Amino acid sequence: MTQRSSNSRWKNRQKRDPYVRRAQTEGWRSRAVYKLEEIHGKDAILKPGAVVFDLGAAPGGWSQYAVTMVQPHGRVIAVDLLSIEPLAGVEFIQGDFSERAVLDRVLGLVDGADVHLVMSDMAPNISGNRSVDQPRCMYLAELALDFAGRVLGPNGHFVTKLFQGAGFEALVADARKRFGDVSIRKPRASRRGSRETYLVARNFRL
């Protein structure tokens, strides 16, 4: 498929997508917000006063939602390769989360404070070649899990996008060792044909 035909397929799908229309009407920056809303509805991962990391945050739907849940005394720290329009209450770092310098900047912002939630919706540009895409997706999820292990306070929570395929079971098993309660969620707003799921890990064991 050419780049142009894949772009026009994407645009047509966006036009027909009820979550895209709903997000526009309700003032959210992305349809992805409904995935987080559903996860939070089931797993209660956000709370007032919490310190939250949003990895792979652009254009900002998850951060927007998280800010409404942690206010007035919480913090939302967002990271992405891409820039985002400023969001009230969100501290943003632009950069590649896999780079040491970016990780150091991010760690500097919390400086040992207990983090309540690390959530990652990071996804690489999908090439369509599964043997290339799957390891890239897994790598981002592993980075996020390692980061969660470094910053979460006792009983903190972790959410990551996770594509079914090679490496999936190993990452879930790893999360089970580190958290008291691990579930795999497929929110309604996650496209049915896609291998996308979310790992929700609660109650970090320090």
Ligand SMILES: C[S@@+](CC[C@H](N)C(=O)[O-])C[C@H]1O[C@@H](n2cnc3c(N)ncnc32)[C@H](O)[C@@H]1O
């Ligand atoms: C599906 S989008 C996130 C949507 C977001 N949750 C929202 O609600 O608007 C995935 C994001 O991951 C980001 N991303 C992918 N790899 C990354 C990396 N290595 N470091 C930082 N961000 C990354 C992409 O730039 C992209 O913006």
